[in-house]
Amino acid sequence: MAADAGRLGVLDLQGGVQEHLDHLRRIGVAAQAVKRATELEGLAGLIIPGGESTCLARLLDIFGLSHAISQAYSGGLKLWGTCAGAILLASEITDEPPFLGLIDMAVSRNAFGSQLDSFNRVVEVPAVAVEPVPVTFIRAPKIVRVGAGVRVLLQLDDYIAAAEDEQILVTVFHPELTANLAFHRYFARKCGLTPSDNDAANLDPDWTPQSWMRFAHHS
Ligand SMILES: NC(=O)CC[C@H](N)C(=O)O
Numbered sequence: 001m002a003a004d005a006g007r008l009g010v011l012d013l014q015g016g017v018q019e020h021l022d023h024l025r026r027i028g029v030a031a032q033a034v035k036r037a038t039e040l041e042g043l044a045g046l047i048i049p050g051g052e053s054t055c056l057a058r059l060l061d062i063f064g065l066s067h068a069i070s071q072a073y074s075g076g077l078k079l080w081g082t083c084a085g086a087i088l089l090a091s092e093i094t095d096e097p098p099f100l101g102l103i104d105m106a107v108s109r110n111a112f113g114s115q116l117d118s119f120n121r122v123v124e125v126p127a128v129a130v131e132p133v134p135v136t137f138i139r140a141p142k143i144v145r146v147g148a149g150v151r152v153l154l155q156l157d158d159y160i161a162a163a164e165d166e167q168i169l170v171t172v173f174h175p176e177l178t179a180n181l182a183f184h185r186y187f188a189r190k191c192g193l194t195p196s197d198n199d200a201a202n203l204d205p206d207w208t209p210q211s212w213m214r215f216a217h218h219s
Helices: 015-024 053-063 065-074 084-089 182-190
Strands: 009-010 031-036 043-046 078-082 088-095 103-108 119-123 133-137 144-148 151-156 159-164 168-171
Touching: 009 015, 009 168, 015 031, 015 182, 031 133, 043 084, 043 182, 053 065, 053 084, 078 084, 078 182, 084 088, 088 168, 103 159, 103 168, 119 151, 133 168, 144 159
Parallel strands: 009 031, 009 043, 043 078, 078 168, 088 103
Antiparallel strands: 103 144, 119 133, 151 159, 159 168
């Protein structure tokens, strides 16, 4: 493996890029934004962020990254798809063709309703964290089926919200929009890295649940 194999990437085409980079910095993991295929070289893992999956799919094709990500995956790259990212990784999408199709699961897009039906919850995810974890759903999909090789990490009501196989983690919610670092640590470990465990030292003192809105336009 390359000398910088201890580095993670965050796909930087659209969506919640900076928030993932910020959380990786807080757990002491080297990370970079990825816009080009060449920037995948030497990465241990790549986060495909939330945003809008149709838009992301078009940009992935335009930037020549769809093929590059699939190739890097075949070469061992770990992947974590959050929300729209999870949609792109699914092998089956209700009423639409799949996109990257790298994990055996079916998703149903916008399954909770409109943007206004977005919500927060606090949940137990024993495989990932000892303490309950806050999770933020923004016009999220539901995972409605997983294949035999896929482990369910979080089942809620009538849907699966987080799952993984050997190489891929998927969450339909956004851990990067909460103050909790458990999922970022979990993915870093899945990639063979050793994240810092020190919450107090790594969370910005001025973080609030609204911090992720700092780029929003206020009129
Ligand atoms: N928060 C998100 O990533 C939303 C996903 C979006 N609704 C889609 O279908 O692509």
